[in-house]
Amino acid sequence: MQKYKYQAIDINKKKFTGSFLAEDEESLKAQLAAQGLFLISAKPVSDKSPQASFFSTSTKVKLTEITNFCRQFSILINSGISIVESLEILKNQPYTQLFKSILEVVHEDVKSGLLLSEALDKHEKVFPEFFRSMAYVGEMSGSLDAVLSDLANYYELDDKIKRQIKGAMSYPIVLVILVIGIIVLMFLFVVPTFKDALGNLNVEMPAITMAIFNMSQFFTNYWYIMLAVVALIAVLIKVYISTESGRYNFDTFKLKAPIIKPITVNTVASRFTHGFSLLITSGMDLVDAMKVMINVFGNKNIEARFAKATDDVQRGASLTVALNTYEIFPDMLIQMVSVGEKTGQLDEVLQRSCNFYDEQLSIALNSLTTVIQPILLVVAGSVIAVMFIAIYSPILQIIQTIG
Secondary structure, three states, X not given: OEEEEEEEEOOOOOEEEEEEEEXXXXXXXXXXXXXXXXXXXXEEOOOOOOOOOOOOOOOOOOHHHHHHHHHHHHHHHHOOOOHHHHHHHHOOOOOOHHHHHHHHHHHHHHHOOOOHHHHHHOOOOOOOHHHHHHHHXXXXXXXXXXXXXXXXXXXXXXXXXXXXXXXXXXXXHHHHHHHHHHHHHHHHHHHHHHHHHHHOOOOOOOHHHHHHHHHHHHHHHHHHHHHHHHHHHHHHHHHHHHOHHHHHHHHHHXXXXXXXXXXHHHHHHHHHHHHHXXXXXXXXXXXXXXXXXXXXXXXXXXXXXXXXXXXXXHOOOOHHHHHHHOOOOOHHHHHHHHHHHHHOOHHHHHHHHHHHHHHHHHHHHHHHHHHHHHHHHHHHHHHHHHHHHHHHHHHHHHHHHHO
């Protein structure tokens, strides 16, 4: 099927423009004729997702936009407005130009006869698989408004989790930058000044002082080389993490690092309880729901193990056994899944577990700040103390000599 942008007139010579799916122009002409329209011109158009322009301020659709889209779409559908009319309204809302252009394409596709889920599937880089699967379930079950409302709640919670993680990490990062800045300023300005002043005095420099002076001299002479090396290392790390194996190894590290592990584990558990309960409640099959969840965790190690568990369940294993085999989640969550399977209330059990793991995540994030803050302060204090002793030791020797 080809998508055509057409111009047509009716019997009163009133002009109409729009898009339509047809095998060819003859088929398009016949379909328009059935609606009392006469084709004037038709032009094949691409149904690919619009790309961000070079001058765009953003290269992708933000999660907040999708969240607002879900909330507004749900309200419109619940008010009795059709999907086509709802999309007509939504594409004119104050979204970014990229998202508005995508909604324009989705609207034209749905108006041409595609299902909403089929139109969304053409933009898999914009709409996550989780979103598209839920939209399909909502269409098939006739509860699209409720599903969209649940999706908005889900994405709001997920965004809240991301903001909590960023907030917890911001203070340690600022403190590290501050410490590095203090050291750089002392090496560039303070230490050279004292070195010049003490160089004119006939005083034997302590070993620690000479070490600091030499480090300062090296930093002053070769700071651009050191900066280039640091930048190169940062770029190499970023490139490595962007590879499939690098991302997997980095995500594995996050599951083993003492301070970061509780945050990673509870983030994964929170996303599973929220997302999986939403899919099951909407009526999706267990295996299909697991396949959708594979790409939701945000951790390649967990996703790889969950994919294996999905294969086991598809071959007949119970969800509890599969999750326990690959040790994907905390023991308590697996026990809750076991209870849900035995009672036939897996969705309700997972919904009751959501708040617990949200709370555990908040505790883990607070613990991160509590542990890192004193460590960084001790490190910063130690570095400054060593430099202070190194600089003022010769001065104290001069005072003692004069005395």
